[in-house]
Amino acid sequence: MSAFVIAVPAKGRLQENAESYFARAGLKLVKPRGAREYRGTVAGLPEIEVAFLSASEIAQQLSQGAVHFGITGEDLIRESIPHADDKVVLLHGLGFGYATVVVAVPQAWIDVRSMADLDDVATAFRLENDRRMRVATKYVNLTRAFFAQHGIIDYRIVESAGATEGAPAAGTAELIVDITTTGTTLQANALKIVEDGIMLRSQANLVAARRADWTPAAREIARVMLDRIAATDRAASFREMRTRFPGCDKTLLTEAREKYGVETPFGGPTSSGMLTLHCPPDQVHALATFLRAHGAASVVVGPLDYVFACENPLFDRLEAAL
Numbered sequence: 573m574s575a576f577v578i579a580v581p582a583k584g585r586l587q588e589n590a591e592s593y594f595a596r597a598g599l600k601l602v603k604p605r606g607a608r609e610y611r612g613t614v615a616g617l618p619e620i621e622v623a624f625l626s627a628s629e630i631a632q633q634l635s636q637g638a639v640h641f642g643i644t645g646e647d648l649i650r651e652s653i654p655h656a657d658d659k660v661v662l663l664h665g666l667g668f669g670y671a672t673v674v675v676a677v678p679q680a681w682i683d684v685r686s687m688a689d690l691d692d693v694a695t696a697f698r699l700e701n702d703r704r705m706r707v708a709t710k711y712v713n714l715t716r717a718f719f720a721q722h723g724i725i726d727y728r729i730v731e732s733a734g735a736t737e738g739a740p741a742a743g744t745a746e747l748i749v750d751i752t753t754t755g756t757t758l759q760a761n762a763l764k765i766v767e768d769g770i771m772l773r774s775q776a777n778l779v780a781a782r783r784a785d786w787t788p789a790a791r792e793i794a795r796v797m798l799d800r801i802a803a804t805d806r807a808a809s810f811r812e813m814r815t816r817f818p819g820c821d822k823t824l825l826t827e828a829r830e831k832y833g834v835e836t837p838f839g840g841p842t843s844s845g846m847l848t849l850h851c852p853p854d855q856v857h858a859l860a861t862f863l864r865a866h867g868a869a870s871v872v873v874g875p876l877d878y879v880f881a882c883e884n885p886l887f888d889r890l891e892a893a894l
């Protein structure tokens with residue numbers, strides 16, 4: 573194994589987002605020998621080896637500790653790694669790859685709104701048909717755990733490799749467990765989500781493998797990567813606002829902090845009244861109005877690429893877990 577291996581989705585829904593996420597964090601993925609090469613590096617950080625794999629393979633590799641970091645969906649982690657929290661650390665939700673794992677039944681089942689209703693139907697189904705109702709899914713482990721939590725035992729899982737939503741209409745299952753994002757596929761197949769049947773809200777995560785070879789060199793690379801990622805995230809949650817006005821004092825700043833969630837990375841105004849504020853994006857207009865109402869002649873606003881701080885909370889989380 574190289575000093576540090578990170579597994580990144582090579583295809584599918586997470587690929588593009590994962591690559592641009594890293595690029596934004598100053599971690600540009602390089603595929604050295606053409607697009608078909610499945611091992612790459614990170615520009616300027618040759619100690620890092622990038623393994624391009626499918627999202628489900630990444631969950632496997634993380635579980636075995638064959639890579640240090642990986643990007644994959646939480647749904648795949650929870651489904652494919654028994655006792656996932658003993659094997660991996662979910663360091664950070666990345667804000668893409670959103671999908672919800674749900675229990676869905678035919679819309680025609682008007683009596684079934686909750687999991688408790690489903691339990692009643694399951695029992696009745698067994699008595700009437702002399703067999704158990706079938707649940708089509710590829711989330712076999714998540715389904716077993718969730719149904720057990722709800723005390724449902726009269727069912728049987730039919731493993732589905734794809735087009736799961738079609739199973740009830742095709743007559744191969746009575747209901748399904750699958751992921752949904754927009755709900756379009758469920759709707760198109762005349763299925764509805766059971767109200768308390770939301771099993772997991774998943775998104776792409778940066779995941780660390782506990783069993784990887786965490787040498788001092790590997791930890792150092794992780795520290796550098798996580799520092800860049802944290803700086804990128806901090807930057808994304810603020811806009812920088814600059815202004816200069818004599819009327820700015822401590823009371824005004826306190827009010828700005830309390831009302832608008834503003835941070836003052838460089839403290840209060842300078843002797844000439846220059847002030848730099850970091851403001852949540854959705855408060856920019858309100859704060860600009862507030863500042864001018866208190867005497868600021870002009871306020872300039874711009875995006876931030878990075879906000880580096882002394883703290884490295886993601887690395888702290890990793891170290892605490894290893």
Ligand SMILES: Nc1ncnc2c1ncn2[C@@H]1O[C@H](COP(=O)(O)OP(=O)(O)OP(=O)(O)O)[C@@H](O)[C@H]1O
Pocket residue numbers: 583584585586626627628629644645646647648669670671751752753754774
């Ligand atoms: N609408 C969606 N449909 C499918 N997966 C989605 C969706 N939105 C987000 N994802 C996430 O993408 C990941 C699956 O990606 P993908 O299907 O590319 O991987 P895979 O299953 O490893 O690939 P393949 O099915 O080609 O073997 C899951 O974590 C899933 O939650």
Ligand SMILES: O=P(O)(O)OC[C@H]1O[C@H](OP(=O)(O)OP(=O)(O)O)[C@H](O)[C@@H]1O
Pocket residue numbers: 733734735736737750751752753754755756757758
């Ligand atoms: O709620 P929606 O926005 O409609 O998206 C959900 C659908 O997308 C995925 O299928 P995908 O296209 O990946 O096909 P597959 O499951 O057969 O691989 C998923 O398995 C659902 O079927």
Ligand SMILES: [Mg+2]
Pocket residue numbers: none
């Ligand atoms: Mg898929």
